[in-house]
Amino acid sequence: MELRKYIARRLVQIIVIFFVILTVLFLLFRLAPGDPVSRMVDPDMTPEDSEYLIAQLGLDQPIWVQYIIYIKNFFVGQFGYSFHYGEPVVKIIWDRLPNTILLFTTAIILSALVGVFLGKIASWHKGKKTDAGMTIGALVTHTLFLPWLALIMIWVFGFKLGWFPINGMVSEEVWLDPDSGFVAKALDVIHHMILPLATLFLIHFGAYLLIMRSSMLETLKEDYILTARAKGLEEKVIRDHHAAPNAALPVVTSVGLSLAFSINGGALTETVFTWPGIGRELVFSVSHNDYPLAQASFLLIAIVVLISNLVVDVLYAYLDPRIRY
Amino acid sequence: MALLEVENLSIGYNTKGGYLKAVEGVSFALEEGQSLGFVGESGCGKTTIGMALMGLLPSNGSITQGRILFEGEDLLEISEKKMRQIRWGKIAMIFQAAMNALNPVQRVVDQIAEAIMTHSPAVGKRGAIEQVKDLFQIVGIPQERMRDYPHQYSGGMKQRAIIAMALACRPKLIIADEPTTALDVIVQDQILEETKNLQREFNIGMIFISHDISIVADVSHDIGIMYAGQLVEYGAREEVFESPVHPYTKALLSSYPTITGDRSLLQPIPGETPNLIYPPDGCRFCDRCPGAKPGCGEESPVWVDVSPGHKTLCYHC
Structure with missing residues (x-):
């Protein structure tokens, strides 16, 4: 049936577009000003604590490593924990x-x-x-x-x-x-x-x-x-x-x-x-x-x-x- | 009693520029099973007459005088409800824009069945579909195409479907307004031939409206030539074609090529049609008429009988 073929074709398109969006989103967030850790830190935290936190969140890795992890996580349905709520x-x-x-x-x-x-x-x-x-x-x-x-x-x-x-x-x-x-x-x-x-x-x-x-x-x-x-x-x-x-x-x-x-x-x-x-x-x-x-x-x-x-x-x-x- | 008698019909439109007198003082009659053709250039009022017969003038249009007697009853006097029953039940129409005359989101069979069920509800859906099958056979569309949508049809098939729809309620009169204008000449010829045969077979009165004099000549018993909202010559087909009298008819005939006749240069008609908001005094063709005489532009012409049944709106013919 023609309609079914059309839907299949559109789904393929959607997947491609989705990948583009996935990548653009990743870059946009890394380019955005501000630093997530500065929101979480306490004034009493030492610089070491803060670095530990950054490492914990994976933010010390090179950007391409972060990207690969990001894509991998997407496929296993692992979207991480909210920085703010601490919940999945x-x-x-x-x-x-x-x-x-x-x-x-x-x-x-x-x-x-x-x-x-x-x-x-x-x-x-x-x-x-x-x-x-x-x-x-x-x-x-x-x-x-x-x-x-x-x-x-x-x-x-x-x-x-x-x-x-x-x-x-x-x-x-x-x-x-x-x-x-x-x-x-x-x-x-x-x-x-x-x-x-x-x-x-x-x-x-x-x-x-x-x-x-x-x-x-x-x-x-x-x-x-x-x-x-x-x-x-x-x-x-x-x-x-x-x-x-x-x-x-x-x-x-x-x-x-x-x-x-x-x-x-x-x-x-x-x-x-x-x-x-x-x-x-x-x-x-x-x-x-x-x-x-x-x-x-x-x-x-x-x-x-x-x-x-x-x-x-x-x-x-x-x-x-x-x-x- | 004639099937249709139109007496002294005048129709106008309210436009931004003023009141446009689209049709003035038109009279004609049509016997049962006969056919009549109206010829004239764009804007001469021929489509307006068709719409007035169906009671479907646009909201800015109005009939200022005259009578339309259909089977002895004046269509201008009857109620809207009665008129709805006459539409398609007694008078059907084949439209100028047949390509778009079918609803694009409904199946062709449903659109024709709807016409049947509206006018004879007793038939029922199933009975109506059976009738549509017969109609398709009559107009020569394969029955398996019944459930198609209009866009799946070719131009010729759409026109055939419209003809099937026009025949659906066995009308007494069919008005065909430029029925084949959008088709190529071969299909045009086939459709005209079939229409002519159907008309004879079912004894339907027909009014053909066209700017193309050759089409009208092919299918009509009588012919009316229209110019600037008026009939200017009226008579049997042979009479009008073989011995035209009105200068406009003559000019119209010599502006069309013929295959069989003598080779001659086509003569375009000089000048333009008059403004119908402020129509000129006297004869409306006067400005373009090669035989105009002093006085033509002042006094309105009257009907002159040329021979029995053949008359013209001109003093000097």
Whole structure:
């Protein structure tokens, strides 16, 4: 099958690109100013202690030796210990990644669904009040500054009204209580998730709405829409069955890219809401010269970007029969 | 009663430059199973007439006067719901841009079956697909290509699929707007030949619209020559071709080459078509007419009968 061959070819490409990223990352970290040991040392440490520490971390080796060790470690799945936490990097990432995926996947899928739906309606009422209202609304929410909106949300709904917790992802009293079952725990997470989710939703749905709207307007000019009209179809059928599936294609690309970049792009949201995700960890590890953790986080981003691109391409082939690889 | 009678139809478009009078005072009639061809240059209003018959004028277009009687019923008076039933159920269309007239993300069979099921829901999906099989046989596309997507078809096959779709609901009238313009001449000829046979076989009334006078000549019983939004000459094919009277018809005929006729230099028509936002007084062809006389540019011409059924919009012919 052609599609299978295409995926195989793309996977080979992905591996090559990944190697390039691996190498660039290694070099970037060695070129970056600052020294991890200076963060860890105590003022009472002797220079010998500090040198011992450097040797322990392997930082006294020539750079090419470090590189070979780095590549070898990657293949055996050994990402080392975080300089800061002293825990295995893999464990830290495994702990944080699901939280990020939960929040961002939900937010992006929700905003894409709502955006596509509203964009379709806006395009159908082009030039009328419904359209103007939706377009302006989308532009306003989309251009809001995310940290500002997040703080306003916390202030209004968390602090003033007290409807939602203002930070974190779980309440200890619920999770430490041996009596609380799965439902209670899930509800607790959802309760914590609503504010960051609403913030991300407000920022993102406008973009999908605008993409869908303009894509629909282009599609409605196509000849096959005229054919559909001439066939005597109802306007609703024309809109939902003939125009929307074609018009939604650009949204798929956009969703794929948003998902790919949610790991690092989410750093701001995760920081403001103290959501224990990977984005926050990434910023922290970079600012603390925590090489192993930062490297692993960047590699994770690279993998996610590469894979989501592949998924978008395959999805495209499925949605648009004209695309064959 | 004629299948279709159009009386004094005028259509215009709101444009940035002003109100464009695309069609003015056009009348014609079509009997069941007959065919009629409209010829004219781009922008003469022939496509606009086709769209008006389907009730599919763009939103800036409007019909300012006239009647369109289809089977005795005025299409301009009936409800949108009724009009939807007539579209494709009674009047089908073969489009100018047939290459893009099929939805790229749906299978051809589904698109044709959709037309059938919209107009006779009782048939059901399975029954509709059976009918599509027959239609493919009629237009000569192998049945195993039914489940293909439009991009997998050649230009000729797409046009055949459109013709199959046009026949799907056994319409009384098919409007073919530049049906073969995008095809090479060999395929063009095949498609025209097949269309002609199908029209006879199913006794369908047809309106051919083309800028290419040779195509219209090939397939129509009657011919209307259009210029700047008006019909200028109308009559049986033989009459119009063998004894054209209107100077524009004559000019049009001598600007096309023939294979069998005498060798002569092609005569391009000098000048440009008039602006239809501010149409000129009097005869619209006056500026380009070799036989223009004083007064042609002031007084509007009226219809003159040349012979029974053959008439022209010119004083001096």
